[in-house]
Amino acid sequence: MVHVGIGYDVHALVEGRKLILGGVEIPHPKGLDGHSDADVLMHAITDAVLGALGAADIGHFFPNTDPRWRNASSQVFLKEAARQVGLRQGKIVNIDATMIAQQPKLAPHIAGMQANIAAALGINADQVGVKVTTNEHLGFIGREEGIAAMAVASVDRP
Ligand SMILES: [Zn+2]
Numbered sequence: 001m002v003h004v005g006i007g008y009d010v011h012a013l014v015e016g017r018k019l020i021l022g023g024v025e026i027p028h029p030k031g032l033d034g035h036s037d038a039d040v041l042m043h044a045i046t047d048a049v050l051g052a053l054g055a056a057d058i059g060h061f062f063p064n065t066d067p068r069w070r071n072a073s074s075q076v077f078l079k080e081a082a083r084q085v086g087l088r089q090g091k092i093v094n095i096d097a098t099m100i101a102q103q104p105k106l107a108p109h110i111a112g113m114q115a116n117i118a119a120a121l122g123i124n125a126d127q128v129g130v131k132v133t134t135n136e137h138l139g140f141i142g143r144e145e146g147i148a149a150m151a152v153a154s155v156d157r158p
Contacts, residue, residue: 002093003155005051007044010148021099021106021147022113022130023075023120028104032147035064039074041099041130041149045117046074048095048153049081053088078120090157092121096129097151102144106132 013019017031022041032038046058061080062069069076085092095117099106110130118125135141141148 001157003052003054003157005048005053005153005155007047007049007051007151007153008148009040009043009047010146011038011040011043012146013144019104020074021109023073023116024109024112026104026106026109030144036062036069036072036077037074040147041097041113041151042074042078042117042120044149044151045095045097045121045153046077046081048097048151049078049085049092049121049155052153052155053084053090053157055084075116075120078117082121085155085157088157090155092123092127093154093156094127094129095121095123095151095153096131097149098131098133099147099149100133100135100141101147102134102137102142 011032013030014033019026019028019031020037020039113130114125114128117128
């Protein structure tokens with residue numbers, strides 16, 4: 001039976017941090033603040049996959065008080081989510097995600113993000129949808145104070 005899960009995440013844009021989205025380092029004067037590499041896209045997808053399992057969220061598996069995850073690559077989180085799917089004899093059917101960012105332009109990096117996400121999850125890039133939209137200059141995203149991502153995952157499992 002196919003189960004679906006949803007994930008949402010947001011991180012603040014600050015100076016002095018790299019901007020890493022979908023495992024791609026993107027040239028930009030600001031980056032996302034967080035305990036790990038703050039890859040908001042991978043975090044939303046991790047929660048979507050865990051949600052399809054009825055499992056606890058990313059913070060349960062990777063508490064942000066744990067020094068092991070300081071500046072960690074968020075690919076570790078996706079790999080753990082995929083491992084949890086395998087533990088339940090499941091298979092990821094597909095992922096779809098949308099990033100909401102006013103700046104920078106992310107479209108040129110989408111193919112690289114899809115490849116990184118697929119590799120971390122052990123699926124094909126054509127099973128990973130990544131889309132990007134602006135916030136039409138509205139609110140904190142529109143003011144370039146942060147970037148958000150939402151994702152759904154479908155998982156075929158007993
Ligand atoms: Zn996060």
